[in-house]
Amino acid sequence: MIALHFNVDAQCLPVFAPNTFYCFIDGVKIGDIDNQNLGKDPFLSYADFSNLTTDLVLGSTQTIEIGIGSFHEVAVYIDYNQDNIYDASERVVFHPTSWADWDSKLNFQFTVPSSALTGSTNMRVIVVEDGFPIEPCYFED
Numbered sequence: 001m002i003a004l005h006f007n008v009d010a011q012c013l014p015v016f017a018p019n020t021f022y023c024f025i026d027g028v029k030i031g032d033i034d035n036q037n038l039g040k041d042p043f044l045s046y047a048d049f050s051n052l053t054t055d056l057v058l059g060s061t062q063t064i065e066i067g068i069g070s071f072h073e074v075a076v077y078i079d080y081n082q083d084n085i086y087d088a089s090e091r092v093v094f095h096p097t098s099w100a101d102w103d104s105k106l107n108f109q110f111t112v113p114s115s116a117l118t119g120s121t122n123m124r125v126i127v128v129e130d131g132f133p134i135e136p137c138y139f140e141d
């Protein structure tokens with residue numbers, strides 16, 4: 001079993017310009033994590049919710065629900081090998097374009113690898129405006 005943290009700062013922190021396109025994460029729900037009504041703040045580009053955790057069983061299939069604005073790309077990374085790097089192979093959700101109604105909740109499923117290290121593990125949830133790079137360490141100046 002791994003104890004999953006939500007959106008903890010690992011090695012890098014992404015930097016995005018302030019939201020100008022109603023681009024936000026309004027909620028994330030997975031296991032015991034139910035973190036709602038976060039978004040709609042036009043100046044929030046990154047937030048640390050490392051105080052929130054849930055347990056995930058190795059090999060289990062999980063559903064993550066992500067609330068977004070509209071017309072966004074969605075990605076989720078989990079640092080399964082705990083090296084503080086969100087590798088491309090650790091991307092568990094990738095949704096390149098979401099045409100969704102305003103304030104939609106999207107559901108994605110993924111399987112926790114049996115080879116994941118157990119213990120405290122970080123997750124990052126990313127939503128960007130359609131057409132932007134959706135990278136865990138994206139830096140926009």
Ligand SMILES: [Ca+2]
Pocket residue numbers: 078079080081082083084085086087090
């Ligand atoms: Ca990693």
